[in-house]
Amino acid sequence: MSNRLINWFKFASPHAFYPLAGKMIPIFWTLAALFGAAGLWLSFFVAPTDATQGEGYRIIFVHVPTSWMSMFIYLVMAGWAAMGLSLNARLSSMMAQALAPTGALMAFLSLWTGAFWGKPMWGTWWVWDARLTSELILFFLYLGFMSLQASIDDPRRADKAGAIVALVGVVNVPIIYFSVKWWNTLHQGASVSINKSPSMAMTMLWGMLLMALCLWMYSIAVALTRVRAIILEREAHTDWVKQLKEIKA
Amino acid sequence: MIWNSVGDFFAMGGYALYVWGSFGICAFAFLAEPLLIKKRHSEIVQTLRRQALAEKLEMDNK
Numbered sequence: 001m002s003n004r005l006i007n008w009f010k011f012a013s014p015h016a017f018y019p020l021a022g023k024m025i026p027i028f029w030t031l032a033a034l035f036g037a038a039g040l041w042l043s044f045f046v047a048p049t050d051a052t053q054g055e056g057y058r059i060i061f062v063h064v065p066t067s068w069m070s071m072f073i074y075l076v077m078a079g080w081a082a083m084g085l086s087l088n089a090r091l092s093s094m095m096a097q098a099l100a101p102t103g104a105l106m107a108f109l110s111l112w113t114g115a116f117w118g119k120p121m122w123g124t125w126w127v128w129d130a131r132l133t134s135e136l137i138l139f140f141l142y143l144g145f146m147s148l149q150a151s152i153d154d155p156r157r158a159d160k161a162g163a164i165v166a167l168v169g170v171v172n173v174p175i176i177y178f179s180v181k182w183w184n185t186l187h188q189g190a191s192v193s194i195n196k197s198p199s200m201a202m203t204m205l206w207g208m209l210l211m212a213l214c215l216w217m218y219s220i221a222v223a224l225t226r227v228r229a230i231i232l233e234r235e236a237h238t239d240w241v242k243q244l245k246e247i248k249a
Numbered sequence: 250m251i252w253n254s255v256g257d258f259f260a261m262g263g264y265a266l267y268v269w270g271s272f273g274i275c276a277f278a279f280l281a282e283p284l285l286i287k288k289r290h291s292e293i294v295q296t297l298r299r300q301a302l303a304e305k306l307e308m309d310n311k
Binding site: 044045048049054055056058059062063066101102105108109112113116117119120218221222225226228229232233236241242246247248 | 251252258261262263264266267268270271272274275278279282283286287289290293294296297298300301
């Protein structure tokens with residue numbers, strides 16, 4: 001019992017986590033490549049042409065996964081930020097900081113691919129619809145979190161201020177998710193839901209799920225790489241960093 | 250097979266701009282982001298290395 005607890009907390013220190021992250025990164029890149037190759041194959045060569053949207057619907061294979069990831073990364077980021085705030089754990093706050101740019105990128109890609117889908121299908125790049133607007137707010141929440149942290153010199157204070165913004169912003173995620181149910185919007189309903197069978201061909205569904213898995217693995221790989229850079233930047237004064245073989249003179 | 254020719258594939262049934270515009274920006278983003286982070290990591294490693302080297306030289310001169 002006590003042994004397992006010790007092992008868990010061991011990796012909560014940047015010192016122990018830095019080499020562990022370095023070992024995990026290639027695994028996640030490999031998984032991302034495998035899921036990505038399979039997902040792209042299904043998206044372009046297996047999934048049939050849509051009856052109403054022709055080939056234009058294929059945007060779904062990047063639009064839905066990036067949208068899911070933009071919301072999911074926000075929740076994970078807020079979770080790490082909350083842990084950093086409540087337990088005063090530096091590594092948790094660094095994880096939140098490492099996730100924010102990737103989350104912002106996913107939100108941006110979700111909006112961009114959405115615009116490129118809306119134009120041919122709805123005849124407009126953008127409408128101030130509940131789904132689109134709340135996703136835009138999510139993008140701004142990421143930018144707000146990042147710029148707030150960047151504007152405060154003391155990293156521990158920046159962590160605390162950022163965590164509060166991240167936690168307040170969590171309320172937006174269910175708003176995005178349920179916006180197509182709560183309001184009458186131009187955006188179509190959920191593509192996949194738990195309580196009813198999906199309204200699309202199985203190959204389309206699998207293509208989307210594989211692409212989502214690919215982006216999931218990608219996000220983990222990228223966040224771990226970024227957190228390693230953040231660890232070095234913030235722990236530069238410590239002995240263990242000076243003893244690293246890539247740094248030691 | 251869905252596509253009769255390579256040209257057919259790239260034409261995407263008339264939706265080429267929209268489909269490739271979406272996939273293209275994603276491909277660009279997912280290549281650029283890891284490169285930027287690698288750069289960030291190697292920059293901090295470089296800085297710390299120079300500092301370590303400077304400290305070592307200072308010690309040696311004493």
